[in-house]
Amino acid sequence: MQQLIPGMPEGFSYFATWRDVALALGGLLAISFLIIWWRQQTRHWLRVVLITFLLAFGFSFASIYLFEVPPYFAGCPAGCNGWRGYPLPVARITQEGQTQIGLADFGLNLLLLWTLVLLASLLGRIVTTAVGWEERSRRSQVLILFLLFAAPWAYLPRFLDPPQPLTTEEELRLVNNARRAAEATYGITGLWVQRLALEDVRVLQPNPLLETAPDLAGVRSQICLRGYTYFYLPWRRYRVDLEPTGVTALDLVEVPLEGSCWQDVAQ
Numbered sequence: 001m002q003q004l005i006p007g008m009p010e011g012f013s014y015f016a017t018w019r020d021v022a023l024a025l026g027g028l029l030a031i032s033f034l035i036i037w038w039r040q041q042t043r044h045w046l047r048v049v050l051i052t053f054l055l056a057f058g059f060s061f062a063s064i065y066l067f068e069v070p071p072y073f074a075g076c077p078a079g080c081n082g083w084r085g086y087p088l089p090v091a092r093i094t095q096e097g098q099t100q101i102g103l104a105d106f107g108l109n110l111l112l113l114w115t116l117v118l119l120a121s122l123l124g125r126i127v128t129t130a131v132g133w134e135e136r137s138r139r140s141q142v143l144i145l146f147l148l149f150a151a152p153w154a155y156l157p158r159f160l161d162p163p164q165p166l167t168t169e170e171e172l173r174l175v176n177n178a179r180r181a182a183e184a185t186y187g188i189t190g191l192w193v194q195r196l197a198l199e200d201v202r203v204l205q206p207n208p209l210l211e212t213a214p215d216l217a218g219v220r221s222q223i224c225l226r227g228y229t230y231f232y233l234p235w236r237r238y239r240v241d242l243e244p245t246g247v248t249a250l251d252l253v254e255v256p257l258e259g260s261c262w263q264d265v266a267q
Helices: 018-041 045-066 103-130 138-154 169-185
Strands: 082-084 091-093 099-101 195-203 221-228 234-242 249-255
Touching: 018 045, 018 103, 045 082, 045 103, 099 103, 103 138, 169 195, 169 221, 169 234, 169 249
Parallel strands: none
Antiparallel strands: 082 091, 091 099, 195 221, 221 234, 234 249
């Protein structure tokens, strides 16, 4: 990924684009309206603003450790830097493995998360008022909080993809086949693994369909997938071996979350 906004100091931003700046201005406007709304609802509005900001800051900081895309070659034959952070990238991972945080990138992610947290607080206020929060027992209040906030967040990985490299054409076909095999053939997703995200693609030999006598017993390509459990917590990492046509999986191996996905195989 390249810095697309010219004139920024070195290391200030690695991902920000003019579109992000426009979205940030919209986010500031939304935050202003949400603060005004809370000010009209309660005299403790300043406490709400501070708590939601601290929550958003914590989420943005935690995303640096929870959401990682290591340097990759998928869709990038020359090799691309990885990144950390979600929903917007906030730190670059160099080919040497160094993590470099962009202050502007972190700020944009914080702004987006603050907007989402304030929106969630607004919805929570509306729902708790509708169900008569004050009149409910302590057990009912805990159940309402769980159904309103914890459960949707826990199952969010089933509906939104974690960060992953972008692939097209042949690589996209290989990735889809590997993910399908991991989910259906090997039953990886289910109770614990809620979502599989692409981490990298490794092609070991040219497409045998173009060869005169292809070796149909060999491994043609390997796909590295990162599994996320509830609350987008990284849970497992898997390497799927595909046969020469790239259609059927030959094997699936669980590999450590840290280090290279290919460290235990011959280069």
